Amino acid sequence: MIRCQNLTFSAGGKRILDAVTADAPPGRITALVGPNGAGKSTLLGLMGRLKEPERGQVMLGAEDAAGIPRPIFARRLTALRQATRITPRLTVCDLVGFGRYPHNPGHLTKEDQRIVEACMTDMALDDLADRQIDTLSGGQQQRALIAMVLAQETEILLLDEPLNNLDLSHARRVMNNLSARSRAGRTIVTVLHDLTIAARFADHVVALKDGRVHAEGSPDEVFTPEVLRELYGAEVEVHRINGKPVILPI
Amino acid sequence: MRVNVLLIAGAWYVAAALLFLTLGARGDWGFILAFRGQKLLALTVVAAAVAVSTMVFQTITANRILTPAIMGFDALYVLIQTMLVFTLGGAGAFALKGMPMFALETALMIGAAGILFGIMLRRSEDLNRMVLTGIVLGILLRSLSGLLSRLIDPSEYAYVMASSYAQFTNVEGDLLWAATGITITVLALVMLHARRLDVIALGRDNAMILGLEHRREAQRLMVLVTLLVAVSTALVGPIVFFGLLVSAIAYQVAGTWRHATLLPLSALIGAGMLVVCQTLFERVLDLQSNVLVVVEAVGGLVFILLLIRRART
Numbered sequence: 001m002i003r004c005q006n007l008t009f010s011a012g013g014k015r016i017l018d019a020v021t022a023d024a025p026p027g028r029i030t031a032l033v034g035p036n037g038a039g040k041s042t043l044l045g046l047m048g049r050l051k052e053p054e055r056g057q058v059m060l061g062a063e064d065a066a067g068i069p070r071p072i073f074a075r076r077l078t079a080l081r082q083a084t085r086i087t088p089r090l091t092v093c094d095l096v097g098f099g100r101y102p103h104n105p106g107h108l109t110k111e112d113q114r115i116v117e118a119c120m121t122d123m124a125l126d127d128l129a130d131r132q133i134d135t136l137s138g139g140q141q142q143r144a145l146i147a148m149v150l151a152q153e154t155e156i157l158l159l160d161e162p163l164n165n166l167d168l169s170h171a172r173r174v175m176n177n178l179s180a181r182s183r184a185g186r187t188i189v190t191v192l193h194d195l196t197i198a199a200r201f202a203d204h205v206v207a208l209k210d211g212r213v214h215a216e217g218s219p220d221e222v223f224t225p226e227v228l229r230e231l232y233g234a235e236v237e238v239h240r241i242n243g244k245p246v247i248l249p250i
Numbered sequence: 251m252r253v254n255v256l257l258i259a260g261a262w263y264v265a266a267a268l269l270f271l272t273l274g275a276r277g278d279w280g281f282i283l284a285f286r287g288q289k290l291l292a293l294t295v296v297a298a299a300v301a302v303s304t305m306v307f308q309t310i311t312a313n314r315i316l317t318p319a320i321m322g323f324d325a326l327y328v329l330i331q332t333m334l335v336f337t338l339g340g341a342g343a344f345a346l347k348g349m350p351m352f353a354l355e356t357a358l359m360i361g362a363a364g365i366l367f368g369i370m371l372r373r374s375e376d377l378n379r380m381v382l383t384g385i386v387l388g389i390l391l392r393s394l395s396g397l398l399s400r401l402i403d404p405s406e407y408a409y410v411m412a413s414s415y416a417q418f419t420n421v422e423g424d425l426l427w428a429a430t431g432i433t434i435t436v437l438a439l440v441m442l443h444a445r446r447l448d449v450i451a452l453g454r455d456n457a458m459i460l461g462l463e464h465r466r467e468a469q470r471l472m473v474l475v476t477l478l479v480a481v482s483t484a485l486v487g488p489i490v491f492f493g494l495l496v497s498a499i500a501y502q503v504a505g506t507w508r509h510a511t512l513l514p515l516s517a518l519i520g521a522g523m524l525v526v527c528q529t530l531f532e533r534v535l536d537l538q539s540n541v542l543v544v545v546e547a548v549g550g551l552v553f554i555l556l557l558i559r560r561a562r563t
Binding site: 048073081084089105152 | 449452459460
């Protein structure tokens with residue numbers, strides 16, 4: 001369980017998050033949704049201790065996350081950031097190998113190698129293992145970064161727009177993989193812009209607007225025409241296919 | 251691959267050193283080797299300090315066209331020289347040369363950098379702002395030196411001019427041993443950070459996600475960079491573009507991103523290059539001029555080429 005309590009954050013004199021309190025239930029996928037500039041990435045950054053809140057705290061179970069030493073924290077929680085640019089000329093295999101650093105700062109063990117290879121397979125990167133990151137397409141780079149995050153093997157995964165640049169097939173692969181990991185007990189929090197994908201895969205939804213929690217609950221509770229109209233200021237139709245909401249803009 | 255590159259670089263340095271020690275030597279070998287050996291040590295220590303500090307600085311700032319010299323170390327050194335001549339006169343300043351002066355210059359540069367890095371890194375982790383502040387500080391210090399130099403007797407100004415360029419002649423033995431000791435210690439400490447530098451090269455957020463206390467690591471490494479630059483500057487004078495030249499070559503030939511290879515490689519390439527240039531200058535071309543003037547000019551050209559290449563990509 002990861003719990004945000006009263007999180008407040010400002011940047012450049014502007015309040016980005018205002019007393020946000022939200023939960024991400026254990027062993028579930030929580031989708032963070034909301035319009036651009038709502039504070040989703042900032043909330044994820046605070047949960048991952050990449051930024052310090054002005055007020056409030058992030059709890060991992062009963063523990064205050066701020067009190068956990070960073071190397072231990074990195075074995076329990078990982079994060080995928082938006083628009084990450086990798087400058088060194090690494091191969092895909094090298095980059096994914098960095099995911100094992102919190103567990104083993106030295107050279108990779110056989111077990112580390114096995115995990116790295118499994119994560120590359122999960123992200124369909126086997127054929128690209130020896131390619132330099134800077135020669136890959138945006139979608140391939142995104143999959144390599146996700147594989148690095150997966151290789152960290154933490155109980156909590158925070159992902160900021162993991163489906164950026166991904167085609168339908170790879171988006172489906174990533175979401176199915178995250179689903180399998182959540183069923184295995186991992187807690188996953190992910191920013192998603194595609195509400196139908198959020199409805200299909202998430203167990204819990206937190207909708208942010210103007211730095212505040214606008215709605216929180218199951219996809220059925222949050223993805224209603226009324227809530228989405230207030231959230232995005234846009235009219236939508238919500239249909240149901242196989243019992244899951246499908247959101248269509250009008 | 252990694253061993254091969256290091257072995258080749260090591261062979262390059264050894265060959266350069268042997269050439270420097272023996273080429274054109276006539277007379278008492280004991281004297282020649284002691285005399286040239288001291289100069290070789292000075293060249294090696296300075297080249298290794300400048301090369302490694304540049305590479306670490308570039309990794310921390312995630313920018314391969316920066317050198318720590320851009321933070322105003324050279325300007326501070328020149329200002330110290332100018333102030334000494336201004337207050338004590340040329341003869342007085344010359345009389346101060348030696349260990350006390352070396353210690354004073356090193357302490358002043360470390361103090362100034364400590365204040366700059368300390369304040370900037372404590373308040374935020376905005377490294378770009380820290381670099382810009384360093385550049386502005388350098389301009390301010392240069393302006394102060396310019397103002398003072400206009401008030402100095404023109405004949406004494408020649409002393410300031412002579413001190414304002416790095417030179418390997420007249421390096422005192424005591425200073426050289428002190429600088430060598432400090433540099434070897436700091437280089438060993440930097441090597442202990444090699445794996446962490448690999449992680450830092452992934453950027454601040456990724457380094458933190460992978461469990462590094464990024465701010466603390468950056469502060470610690472900046473202290474080591476400052477020590478290397480301060481000691482080398484106090485020993486021979488300011489060097490601006492040489493580190494950039496060496497790091498650009500090291501990245502090209504290394505074929506790896508691992509700092510465990512990149513750091514010693516840049517030190518060996520830099521030391522070999524400086525020694526070869528000095529040999530060519532002294533023994534082949536028979537010039538008495540300062541070799542670093544030429545090396546710095548080539549480094550400056552590389553800097554401009556890197557800027558142009560970056561602008562195109």
